[in-house]
Amino acid sequence: MTTAFIFPGQGSQAVGMGKSLADAFPVARAVFEEVDAALDQKLSALIWDGPIEELTLTANAQPALMAVSLAVIRVLESEAGLSIGRDAAFVAGHSLGEYSALAAAGTFSITDAARLLRIRGDAMQQAVPAGMGAMAALLGAELDLARAIAHDAAQGEICEAANDNGGGQVVLSGAKAAIDRAIAMAGERGVKRAILLPVSAPFHCALMLPAAETMRAALADVAMQAPVVPVMANVGAAPLSDPDAIRISLIAQVTGTVRWRECVVAMQAAGVTRFVEAGSGKVLAGLVKRIAAGTTSVSLGTAEDIVNYKSQNG
Structure with missing residues (x-):
């Protein structure tokens, strides 16, 4: 073993x-x-x-x-x-x-x-003023779909895949407004659930x-x-x-x-x-x-x- x-x-x-x-x-x-x-x-x-x-x-x-x-x-x-x-x-x-x-x-x-x-x-x-960043978990999304959602939600702001956790769970991180847009888009793209995470900063992004x-x-x-x-x-x-x-x-x-x-x-x-x-x-x-x-x-x-x-x- x-x-x-x-x-x-x-x-x-x-x-x-x-x-x-x-x-x-x-x-x-x-x-x-x-x-x-x-x-x-x-x-x-x-x-x-x-x-x-x-x-x-x-x-x-x-x-x-x-x-x-x-x-x-x-x-x-x-x-x-x-x-x-x-x-x-x-x-x-x-x-x-x-x-x-x-x-x-x-x-x-x-x-x-x-x-x-x-x-x-x-x-x-x-690194980021309180309230300016956010993270969201996409449940039922693989990495390619999550990255496509992040790209489309960014609209000139930072929105990136922070964690590819496996089992259809990918976490996005970035500017609060961009993460809000990603959550709204996720349901339209077939993601089972999109959850805003209770974190204090947008980790693992630019x-x-x-x-x-x-x-x-x-x-x-x-x-x-x-x-x-x-x-x-x-x-x-x-x-x-x-x-x-x-x-x-x-x-x-x-x-x-x-x-x-x-x-x-x-x-x-x-x-x-x-x-x-x-x-x-x-x-x-x-x-x-x-x-x-x-x-x-x-x-x-x-x-x-x-x-x-x-x-x-x-």
Whole structure:
């Protein structure tokens, strides 16, 4: 069985995530303590006690989700003998989850990943004035149709495919008026549903260019090692191991489409038969089931999940 470890992105946050891990396993508690120290903030208290409105702020949600994912990995290493280099063929993450994947594979330290994600979250939030951008999910649309709708809805404004999540789910991002036009057009083009998403900024489109420049500077200052296994990168949907190529890809990811469907297809084509989602929620495992028939997927986010996983995997 060939395994890929996958890491969730924004939207998977929940108050209390990771608490059972920290209570049961000192190595998990140490991850949260390291993130708190890196950010000079008691982020762990916000993660476990809320309020959800503050946790959901981009600058908090991004390092918080990474912390939970890396806590899962550290527990798997200590309790189940996991070695990413030995036991995984690839790592991959959805948007901010790509930083979690890279930290799990040794490219970034947890401290550097937390600081980068705080910078990234702040920069993405500040790139567009509040209320000027929006995102919408098109359900029952493949990428080509979504891109055609985005093109026709733009009318001189930014409107682009932000996430190709697979299973007929594509997210558009751009100027608020253009996204409103896209939602109106979607029904006329045969899209089952078009839903305005409750997000604070229009991620993964050209409006994020100021944030991409911020990340170019931030990534230039951080030590990066080659990952112990390739990362299946969001923007290229291709495996990367060279730190310079990874740096370039992470900068492009801020404004580029998250090609999640193609990432999963590529990993399956390379022989992956099992996907292990490490972190909060079960979103990615659900997407994998729709994209990669014949593979198995499991989500690990709680102490109970890991005990069950360990019993099933020796």
